[in-house]
Amino acid sequence: MEQMTITAKVQIAATDADKVLLDETMSVYRDACNYVSGYVFQTHDLKQFSLNKVLYSTLREKFGLKSQMAQSVLKTVIARYRTILENQNKWIRPTFKKPQYDLVWNRDYSLTQNCFSVNTLNGRVKLPYFAEGMSKYFDHTIYRFGTAKLTNKHGKYYLYIPVTYDVEKSNISDICNVVGIDRGINFVVATYDSHHKSGFVSGKAIKQKRANYSKLRKELQMRQTPSSRRRLKAIGHRENRWMQDVNHCVSKALVENNPKHTLFVLEDLSGIRNATERVKTKDRYVSVSWSFYDLEQKLIYKAKQNQSSVIKVDPRYTSQCCPVCGHTEKSNRNKKIHLFTCKNCGYQSNDDRIGAMNLYRMGINYLSDSQSTKESNDSYTVATE
Template sequence: MEQTITAKLQILVKPSDKQILCDTMKAYSDACNYVSDYIYKTHNLSRYRVQKDTYYQVREIYGLRSQMAVSCVRTVIAKYKTILENQKEWIKPVFRLPQLDLVWNRDYSLNNKNDIFSVNTLNGRIKVSFFKNGFEQYFADSCKFGTAKLVNKHGMFFLHIPVTYEISELDRSEVSNVVGIDRGIRFLATTYDSKGKSTFYDGNVIKQKRAHYKALRKQLQQVGTPSSRKRIRSIGQRENRWIQDVNHCISKALVENNPDGTLFVIEDLTGIRSVTENVKVKDRYVSVSWSYYDLEQKLSYKALKHHQLVEKVNPAYTSQTCPKCGHIEKANRDKKIHLFCCKNCGYKSNDDRIGAMNLHRMGIELLVPDAVAAE
């Protein structure tokens, strides 16, 4: 099967070329806003029609190259489709930050011998070197590059390149270890494996830091000035980067601390945000806003790379079921003291560990009748 990751490479731009890149990115964003205005007025998402009605205008007004003009239309249409899918209404996207989409072998190419990228701009092509940052394995001939995004952060330029490569997926018959992973707030992840070992990834420090961000945003919202609103956006971006880094570290530890042939079993948390109806307003931010999906995505692609597998199962009653006798009762779990005590057989343990144990059991059941892992 094929797997795609995004390689974020810092490129080294000559001082004389920096302004050229900045001007090209600004022109591309302005052209995207022009196309966005057209689509918002016409509600037309036909790529053929949009390109026909805007192609020559964006080339003439903004000086875009041929492929850039085509990419501009694709970028805006994709943005509209995402908004319609998520928001179910027509909302006009605004491209505030300078950006540039580069099509492989048209707008950018790579000289493997010299490790030099050739990047297209309004003034023709420029040559840039780059830091591989541990991505050397993705520059093999078998890897395919996709449409890259050029980003400028704090005066530094980065190429975000989708890299697709072949990978052998783990077959269930090859599974030799099953790990149940319960995700939560007190512990971001709690695991239980086929050897009966449990691992807890503490979330208390995370909870405190997120409370700090929330309080800081509240203070700035009360100020209500343009600078405070700008600061709020900056804090949100900083928190998102931090959340992604935490999830990266947890997912990396999970795949590296378990052998090849491991099946990770997690709860299918699709629609988790709808549970806000049953959560007090003051607790909603903490309860449902952690990016469990981001952790799931990072774990899934890292697991494939290590010849491991991730399976999602129904989360119903995983915290109320006794892993020893199978008795299901809501009263088995005391959320206040984080203790599980079976009303039938008396088995006691941490409630997050119970969830991981039940997920481990469900993983074993997935492998039946050809299970090769034993409890």
């Protein structure tokens, strides 16, 4: 078994009086986080015990926080600093700009099928919420709630709850299907599977919509007004949400259209940004902004839910190698017309399909190598007993 964590989004149904109370609590919580952040930046102290000893009384008296809220503030700031140190490897002071409230399960908040109970500056309040899709998570023998985040977006209040549960881990010996997935711009994905079937998701409409966003962004940048800057920020968020929804739909379709215990094979595109130096300047926006990583992450967690697996392999020559005879040559691929023609055996096909076929072959080789390793280990075990 292995653990899976997903984030459940719950909208709170708050009255005007509730909104005032929640806004005040989240604003004070944010201000307290910034106060603690400044102290940590000066002292580089990330130990909750010592921070609590120095700052607890101030958080209670100056900000009026309840005891549990004061502890949550310390944990929030410590977690943010540790993330920065892990990613940046240097001390950078985080600033908490938007009102927020981090809630520890069964301490700062609780959730039943009818009610959201939360600790505020004026005591605990119980609020209704839109429960659609949440009912399955209340079996706490299976699902476990973690530290949630309460936010206010355009006057609507949302609770983001991490939900952890166990899923059966897929073993190599259980794999019954292999799917090679070539990600690109002309086609969002091109696939080739164990049934020798190919599939394509066109990227034409996505490319066009991104071009429209890029054009609008340039026009707004030229205006240099406060309203244009606000508009720029808004369309940036909108474009990200739209692209995430596209990736959600594509990854969901990939998992649902294949059986359990499928092995999905992707190219390891971790160095794709470095490749933009070889791309024409006018094409760099599309190459860099195309959200390959987001699609990859969504596919990984959806595959786990379906007892399937995802592996990443070396992307070199996947679009230059002939899947029939194995001949590899750069001129095999004509990028302009998206056609692959093997200079050795003459095999022709779409270049993205060729990439998917080669990824499928690498998946088959991975299974074969894993099985050989397992058999060798088993033989060694028997021989030494």
